[in-house]
Amino acid sequence: MSKVKVDQNAADFIYMDDIHQPTHDKNLWNARMKRDTAASGIPEWEQMRDLASQIKEHTLTHLDHYVQQFVTEATKRGVTVHFAKDDIEHNQTVYDILKSHHATKIVKSKSMLQEECDMGAFLEARGIELIETDLGERIQQLSGEMPSHIVMPAIHKTTADVAELFARTIGTDPNEDDPKQLTEAMRNNARPKFLEAHAGLTGANFAIAETGAFVVCTNEGNADLTASIPPLHIASIGIEKILPKTKDLGLFIRLLSRSALGTPATRYTSHFMGPRESGTEMHIVLTDNGRSRRLGMEDFWRSLKCIRCGACMNTCPVYRRSGGLAYGATYSGPIGIIIDPTFDESKFSELPFHSSLCGSCSEVCPVRINIAEQIGLWRQRMVNINESSKTLHYAFGAVEKVFANPKLFRLAEKAAYYGMKLTPNWLLYHKKLNAWGKHRELPEIKKETFRDWYIKNRLKK
Amino acid sequence: MSSLEELLAAIRQNLPAQKVDYPEIPTYEKQGANLKDKFIVNLGLSGGESYDVGSIDEAKEIMQQKLPDTRVTCSATSEWEGSKSIHDIAHPRELEDVDLGIIRAEFGVAEMGMIWLTENSLQVNSLGFLSQHLAILLDPDLITENMHTAYRKIDFQASTYGCFVMGPSATADIGAYLVRGAQGARSLTVFFLKQQI
Amino acid sequence: MRVGLFIPCYIDAIYPEVGIATLELLERLGVDVVVPLNQTCCGQPMGNEGDQKNAASSEQLFCDNFENFDYIVGPAGSCVKHVRMHFDAIPQTKKVEHVRKNTYELVEFLTDILQVKEFPWATYNHKVAVHNSCSAIRGLHIQSRSEWQEPYFNKTEDLLSKVEGVTIERITRPDECCGFGGTFCVTDEAVSVKMGQDKVADYMQHEVTCIVSPDMSCLMHQEGIAKRQKAPLKFVHIAQVLNNGPF
Numbered sequence: 066m067s068k069v070k071v072d073q074n075a076a077d078f079i080y081m082d083d084i085h086q087p088t089h090d091k092n093l094w095n096a097r098m099k100r101d102t103a104a105s106g107i108p109e110w111e112q113m114r115d116l117a118s119q120i121k122e123h124t125l126t127h128l129d130h131y132v133q134q135f136v137t138e139a140t141k142r143g144v145t146v147h148f149a150k151d152d153i154e155h156n157q158t159v160y161d162i163l164k165s166h167h168a169t170k171i172v173k174s175k176s177m178l179q180e181e182c183d184m185g186a187f188l189e190a191r192g193i194e195l196i197e198t199d200l201g202e203r204i205q206q207l208s209g210e211m212p213s214h215i216v217m218p219a220i221h222k223t224t225a226d227v228a229e230l231f232a233r234t235i236g237t238d239p240n241e242d243d244p245k246q247l248t249e250a251m252r253n254n255a256r257p258k259f260l261e262a263h264a265g266l267t268g269a270n271f272a273i274a275e276t277g278a279f280v281v282c283t284n285e286g287n288a289d290l291t292a293s294i295p296p297l298h299i300a301s302i303g304i305e306k307i308l309p310k311t312k313d314l315g316l317f318i319r320l321l322s323r324s325a326l327g328t329p330a331t332r333y334t335s336h337f338m339g340p341r342e343s344g345t346e347m348h349i350v351l352t353d354n355g356r357s358r359r360l361g362m363e364d365f366w367r368s369l370k371c372i373r374c375g376a377c378m379n380t381c382p383v384y385r386r387s388g389g390l391a392y393g394a395t396y397s398g399p400i401g402i403i404i405d406p407t408f409d410e411s412k413f414s415e416l417p418f419h420s421s422l423c424g425s426c427s428e429v430c431p432v433r434i435n436i437a438e439q440i441g442l443w444r445q446r447m448v449n450i451n452e453s454s455k456t457l458h459y460a461f462g463a464v465e466k467v468f469a470n471p472k473l474f475r476l477a478e479k480a481a482y483y484g485m486k487l488t489p490n491w492l493l494y495h496k497k498l499n500a501w502g503k504h505r506e507l508p509e510i511k512k513e514t515f516r517d518w519y520i521k522n523r524l525k526k
Numbered sequence: 527m528s529s530l531e532e533l534l535a536a537i538r539q540n541l542p543a544q545k546v547d548y549p550e551i552p553t554y555e556k557q558g559a560n561l562k563d564k565f566i567v568n569l570g571l572s573g574g575e576s577y578d579v580g581s582i583d584e585a586k587e588i589m590q591q592k593l594p595d596t597r598v599t600c601s602a603t604s605e606w607e608g609s610k611s612i613h614d615i616a617h618p619r620e621l622e623d624v625d626l627g628i629i630r631a632e633f634g635v636a637e638m639g640m641i642w643l644t645e646n647s648l649q650v651n652s653l654g655f656l657s658q659h660l661a662i663l664l665d666p667d668l669i670t671e672n673m674h675t676a677y678r679k680i681d682f683q684a685s686t687y688g689c690f691v692m693g694p695s696a697t698a699d700i701g702a703y704l705v706r707g708a709q710g711a712r713s714l715t716v717f718f719l720k721q722q723i
Numbered sequence: 724m725r726v727g728l729f730i731p732c733y734i735d736a737i738y739p740e741v742g743i744a745t746l747e748l749l750e751r752l753g754v755d756v757v758v759p760l761n762q763t764c765c766g767q768p769m770g771n772e773g774d775q776k777n778a779a780s781s782e783q784l785f786c787d788n789f790e791n792f793d794y795i796v797g798p799a800g801s802c803v804k805h806v807r808m809h810f811d812a813i814p815q816t817k818k819v820e821h822v823r824k825n826t827y828e829l830v831e832f833l834t835d836i837l838q839v840k841e842f843p844w845a846t847y848n849h850k851v852a853v854h855n856s857c858s859a860i861r862g863l864h865i866q867s868r869s870e871w872q873e874p875y876f877n878k879t880e881d882l883l884s885k886v887e888g889v890t891i892e893r894i895t896r897p898d899e900c901c902g903f904g905g906t907f908c909v910t911d912e913a914v915s916v917k918m919g920q921d922k923v924a925d926y927m928q929h930e931v932t933c934i935v936s937p938d939m940s941c942l943m944h945q946e947g948i949a950k951r952q953k954a955p956l957k958f959v960h961i962a963q964v965l966n967n968g969p970f
Contacts, residue, residue, distance in 0.1 A: 072910065072911045072912075072913070072914070075911070075913060075914050076912075076913030076914070079913050079914065079917050080913070086917070088701075090921075092701075092702040094896070095702070096702075101869065101870070104872055105872055107872070108872075109552075109554050110872045111871065111872055111873070116549050116551055119546060119547075119548075119549045120548065120549065120551075122546040123545075123546045123547060123548045123549070125542070126541060126542050126544065126545045126546050127541075127545065128537050128541065129534050129537045129538050129541065132530075132533065132534060132537060133530070133534060136530055142686070146530075147527065148527065148528040148529060148530055148532070148533045149527065149528060150528040150532065150533065150536070154527055154528060157527070158527055198709060199699070200697045200699040200700065200708060200709075201697075201699035204699065204700075217698070217699060217702070218699070219699055219700070220699075220702065222701075223701055224700055224701035224703070227700045227701070244700040244701050244703035244705055245703075245705050247700050248697060248699075248700060248705040248707070248708060249707070252707065252708065252709060255709060256622065259619075259656075259709075260619040260622055273682075276682040276683070278682055284695070284696050284697055284698075284708065285695050285696070285697050285708035285709040285710060286654075286655045286695040286708065286709045286710020286711070287708070287709040287710075289651070289654065289655045289689060289710065290652070290655045290656070290709055290710065292651075292687075293618055293650075293651035293652040293654075293655060293687075294618045294619050294652050294656075304533070304537070309548060311677050311680065311682060312551060312674070312677050312678060313551070314673070314677050315551065315553075315672070315673040315674035315675075315676070315677045315678075316551060316673075316674075318673050318690075319637075319672070319673050319674075326698075328571075328572070329568060329571070329572075329637065329638045329639075329692070330638050330640065330673075330690070330692055331692070332572065332691065332692050332693055332694070332695055332696055332710070333689055333690070333691060333692075333695075333710070334640075334689065334690040334692075335687070335688075335689045335690075336682070336687065336688040336689065337686070337687060338682055338685065338686045338687065338688070339686040340686065341645070341651060341686060341687065342645075351533065353528075353533055353536060353537075357533075357536035357537045357539070357540050358536075358540060359540075360537065360540040360541065360542065361539065361540030361541075361542075363542075366540075366542055380870065382899055382900045382902065382918050383900075383911070383914055383918075386914045386917045386918060387914060417773070418772070418907070418910060418911070419911060419914075420904070420907070421857070421900045421902055421903070421904030421907045421911075421915070421918070422771060422857070422904060422905075422907070423857035423861070423900035423904070424857055424858075424861035424862065425857070425861065425870060425898075425900070427861075428861060428868050428870035428871060429870045437861075441771070441773065441809070442773075443773070444771075444772055444773025445773035445774075445775055446773070447773060448772070448773040448774050448775070448776075449773075453772070453773065453774075462777055464768070464769070464777070465769065465777035465778075465780060465781070467763075468732070468763045468764040468766070468780070468781040468784070469763070469780035469781060469783075469784060470763075471760070471761040471762070471763055471784075474732070474763040474764075478732075478735065478736045481736060482736070500908075500909040500910075500912040501908065501909055501912075501947070503912060503916070504912075504916040504919075504920070504948060504951055505916065505919070505944065505947030505948050505950075505951055506946075506947045506950035506951050507947065508737045508738075508943050508946070508947065509737065510736050510737055511736065511737065511738075511739050513739060514735045514736055514739055515730050515734065515735045515738075515739035515741075515742030515743065516730070516735055516758070516760060517739075518739055518742070518743060519742070519746070519758050519760075520760070523746075523758075
């Protein structure tokens with residue numbers, strides 16, 4: 066698999082025009098500001114983050130126990146629980162359930178796990194008609210793109226982009242670019258699909274071990290439509306979604322949407338505890354797909370605490386300039402940087418370097434994942450397995466000898482001074498040769514260093 | 527396909543050695559909070575409206591003024607008779623023509639301006655989501671303070687489905703503009719009224 | 724109190740005046756300051772890039788140079804953060820622990836250790852924006868974090884407000900990263916530059932004339948962008964303001 070060139074993709078997003086990137090930055094920064102306002106209204110906010118983090122770490126360090134309890138309880142409630150060790154088994158399991166029910170038309174609400182498994186393509190290739198019902202996901206489905214943000218999948222697109230897309234795909238008036246009218250058009254387009262669907266697919270935000278319940282949070286109500294009309298409900302749930310007790314939800318629901326969008330909660334917080342009425346079925350596909358392996362990675366297992374709120378993406382200055390598609394992965398932004406390489410270290414080897422290490426991600430995370438620290442540790446890992454930029458580290462190899470030797474260092478400083486004086490400007494500012502000088506003036510290297518001055522003015526006096 | 531045992535084995539092989547304890551979780555209740563006032567403010571933040579009424583007729587009149595074009599009404603509570611009977615519904619999709627759905631909430635949450643619905647209050651779950659608009663009856667004495675107190679009230683063994691609903695359906699997926707009425711209800715009106723037995 | 728002055732490599736070569744201002748300021752405040760002559764780099768560029776092997780010898784040399792001081796003070800938040808929080812490419816001996824624990828960034832040293840109350844010798848007639856680096860905010864915590872629900876404080880602002888003539892203006896996104904990020908500024912040129920340009924635009928919008936920071940590395944990047952855009956902004960280190968020069 067070829068490497069994702071995240072820096073080049075980000076540059077393409079920045080230089081595409083002067084609308085997309087600034088709008089993207091503005092919208093996500095607003096989400097971060099709204100998050101700050103929402104959090105400031107809750108005096109116990111920081112303590113809640115501590116507790117949420119602790120509950121997640123408790124669950125993950127006792128995960129075998131809680132998985133077993135969840136399965137026992139869900140089964141008691143009449144749910145059929147299936148197990149998938151990877152994406153292939155996940156997709157095959159979903160397909161087999163659909164096939165045995167002769168379900169060919171399905172509606173689905175947003176599930177990052179199903180995205181991660183690339184389930185849509187798998188089912189479509191087998192003749193299943195699949196409709197995303199979250200508006201952002203539907204936009205991405207119609208565009209043939211991955212979601213660019215965990216919570217706002219189409220946030221990299223402008224209203225004009227969506228207007229053009231809908232005109233082309235669902236036949237809206239090409240001059241209609243009012244978000245209200247475009248949303249209305251999609252509402253009307255989706256309604257019959259809910260009514261006709263043979264099955265509804267959802268993900269889950271949380272799964273509760275003590276009751277076997279799972280929780281889905283949406284703002285549109287699309288998960289409830291998905292689950293309340295067709296006779297078959299299949300939920301894909303990653304093993305890290307489990308929480309021990311119902312009362313834990315009090316914390317997580319209070320934190321989730323405030324962190325994500327700055328709203329007190331999502332409009333719908335839906336709890337599923339078994340098949341709806343007689344004649345209907347509920348299936349859960351409990352999926353590992355690399356999670357148990359990650360649990361064993363000493364430096365990285367805490368990324369499993371993630372509740373997919375997207376706060377780290379909203380605050381990340383690099384993500385806001387890059388657009389989510391630049392990461393070439395299901396998960397983008399800071400959380401993507403530390404999760405994606407667990408799926409493919411080589412393909413995603415450059416992601417950990419696409420960060421200024423400002424650290425804001427760790428500080429907004431509602432479950433206190435040490436994201437920035439893990440980015441640093443992933444860099445070390447990439448260097449150790451020779452997946453990081455070769456040129457940079459050859460250069461470091463040379464620099465290391467200079468820094469380790471004070472005499473060589475003094476010589477290098479002088480060489481830099483004369484080098485800068487003598488090098489013609491066209492060479493310094495040549496874009497391939499000098500990434501500094503393309504949009505920045507170079508600083509001036511002084512002839513007299515501080516050390517020279519100190520020797521002259523303090524030691525020789 | 528994998529089995530539960532295989533999944534558990536993979537987890538056990540990788541469990542972190544350092545165990546973390548389960549913490550105590552406070553309920554963060556504040557003394558003297560006016561729960562109904564808080565509920566009204568927070569419901570308003572998500573675009574819901576609320577009214578104090580003395581009778582169902584009063585609520586009907588308000589809805590008639592708000593939505594004069596309403597044709598099909600369907601109620602999941604015997605207190606308010608709709609034009610379409612919920613008891614005659616054979617398939618959830620039959621509620622697709624409902625203009626106004628009427629439901630008695632089981633309780634409210636002041637912190638969020640939310641109401642709690644289950645299949646017991648909905649009768650047919652899709653009523654809460656296919657209806658173009660919702661009228662919700664809520665006993666003002668059944669408002670709990672926050673999510674911590676709310677989750678301590680719920681009996682998950684008593685139902686197969688439960689949903690906290692906070693105002694009308696919404697999205698901001700196009701250009702980050704907030705639009706109400708995404709896939710679910712376009713509006714949500716709460717009437718404070720004790721259940722008449 | 725014996726203080727070893729840590730002058731990061733880029734300050735030595737590019738901003739000697741910042742080193743001079745720091746030294747003079749500490750001397751004025753009655754501190755016994757020594758500059759170890761064999762210092763080079765703290766190893767941060769390699770450490771940040773995950774290159775522990777090539778960071779180790781710099782880290783070792785740093786500890787050799789500074790092990791015998793009560794405090795080590797450096798006018799650079801990101802370098803100090805590296806020493807204090809990430810000096811782990813080498814074995815953690817008692818000596819290394821001593822160095823890590825006692826290395827201070829200038830603003831925190833003036834505020835927390837010396838507890839300086841006034842700078843009567845300094846005047847600076849400018850409307851300034853304060854730029855605390857990400858390392859200084861989220862690593863060393865010299866300013867409250869906007870992500871946290873915690874009372875506001877800003878040690879850099881507090882020191883500057885003790886200087887006659889200074890007016891502090893808060894920009895729209897005061898703690899947004901400027902995009903320097905060490906080697907990031909060349910390995911991820913487009914994003915780094917865009918972040919810097921947005922920072923410069925924020926300054927211009929707030930009509931400040933001068934940006935004051937305890938971190939010259941961020942300013943090197945910001946100044947490079949401002950100069951290219953011919954934006955009328957001055958970039959100075961806080962030591963220069965507190966010591967009344969040299970500029």
